[in-house]
Amino acid sequence: MYDYVIVGAGSAGSVLAARLTEDPDVTVCLVEAGPADTDENIHVPAAFGELFRTRIDWDYDTHEEEALDRRRVFLPRGKVLGGTSSINAMLYLRGNRLDYDGWGQPGWSYDELLPYFRRSEDNERGADAYHGAGGPMSVSDGRSRNPLSHAFIDSALEAGYAPNDDFNGARQEGFGFFQVTQRNGRRCSTAVGYLHPAMDRPNLTVETHLQVHRVVVENGRAVGVTGYRLDEEHTIRAEREVILCAGAYNSPQLLMLSGIGPADHLNLLGIPVVQDHPEVGRNLQDHPLVPLIFTTSQPVSLLGADDPEFVRQFVEEGRGPLTSNGPEAGGYIRTRPELPAPDVVFFSGPLMFADSGLGLPTGHAITYGPVMLTPRSRGTVTLDSHDPTTKPNIRHNYYQDPDDLRTAVDGTRIGLEIARQKPLAAYTDGMLRAPASESEADLRAFVRAYTHSIFHGTATCSMGKVVDAELKVMGIDGLRVADVSVMPAPGRGAPNATAIAIGEKAA
Structure with missing residues (x-):
């Protein structure tokens, strides 16, 4: 008792x-x-x-x-x-x-x-x-801050979005690095x-x-x-x-x-x-996410995080790639100006995060994408x-409400626009899985084919x-x-x- x-x-x-x-x-x-x-x-x-x-x-x-x-x-x-x-x-x-x-x-x-x-x-x-x-x-502030994460933030700023160094402060909107629940890098x-x-x-x-x-x-x-x-x-x-x-x-x-x-x-x-x-x-x-995976020939992603020097750095200093939480950076946006608050957040991680994280990385990459924050479904x-x-028996009924699919498509368009900016384009070679085109129909098909949960x-x-x-x-x-x-x-x-x-x- x-x-x-x-x-x-x-x-x-x-x-x-x-x-x-x-x-x-x-x-x-x-x-x-x-x-x-x-x-x-x-x-x-x-x-x-x-x-x-x-x-x-x-x-x-x-x-x-x-x-x-x-x-x-x-x-x-x-x-x-x-x-x-x-x-x-x-x-x-x-x-x-x-x-x-x-x-x-x-x-x-x-x-x-x-x-x-x-x-x-x-x-x-x-x-x-x-x-x-x-x-x-x-x-804590993240201790990895991978070059790909910096490039993603810089590209978002170049695309016209504001910076934000505290998403839990006075305002949510803008792009920057996330804080994480870590102590001394663990x-x-x-x-x-x-x-x-x-x-x-x-x-x-x-x-x-x-x-x-x-x-x-x-x-x-x-x-x-x-x-x-x-x-x-x-x-x-x-x-x-x-x-x-x-x-x-x-x-x-x-x-x-x-x-x-x-x-x-x-x-x-x-x-x-x-x-x-x-x-x-x-x-x-739940919060569904549309993953946009861009490969890079530059060996800067988390694919090499288990290198002995990085292991030493983590064990002795609590720093380096092994301290990465995955989505190191991101940002909040409104896909429509009349909205009272953000309806999408971007999560960006310097790794190939395919198939809900179950796919084995086959090369260096950055994965980011829109997360739909205010689902009606x-x-x-x-x-x-x-x-x-x-x-x-779990049924999320993602995109059952057409407005959710509309938001996902709008967020995906914005994500593709960020990829075209110079800081990120300098790293990326192309998309691992790309929509057939940026037409409405092809983007809807892409969103339906690759959306997964961000586990919320x-x-x-x-x-x-x-x-x-x-x-x-x-x-x-x-x-x-x-x-x-x-x-x-x-x-x-x-x-x-x-x-x-x-x-x-x-x-």
């Missing part, structure tokens, strides 16, 4: 466990399906792609996406202490003020969330009105920043390799969880609350496996309905079976629909959800920063 049982030791769960156990009178059990974060590649930033489809990745994908030529889209999710903050590209990007204000939830406006962002942050630039110093989460996941410093507390128990199968609900109240380690069943009781921090795909899956979800769907699977909740698993949103997470080990699924347990503004699941006592699934929309940032703030506020 514990006061709190937290399911998922990821970007929000690790924060919650660390903050709640600051009170020595509170007991917490943090349950993680995966292992400890001991894999060396977790802590070498440039190696994050090596973690995909390994034992520390849930290795999800979508159902066939109709608007993407019926392709299935790869969706990596961290199954390890630190969750996806242990396998992501380490971008520290908050949403826009308009995003949080637009949620319309009491306590969740930009001004109300800013203290939690600042509280979590240890920014190497120091504290100011927008940033914190001394918090658990290290936020990954700073929420496990590194929050959880490990708390692990010796006697009031914190961390269970790894234990996959929760359902929440135990008795008389309308969540009283614990049941799961399995190998073939051994474990039930962990919660005296105060159960808190799901399992992410945009697993949190709704767990609710439905526990009988909390759309009654008609649960009845089809023979799952007893505890609470009819039609919105569980709905409203799924909505997807679902449902169950294919009452068996908790069956992967959830959100909104499946949205505030105001599944949980209230205090993150309590409506209709069930003693149960909350605290992760990116509660965000009503993904916003104009990378959700990891917001997930950390959600964990802080939930605590």
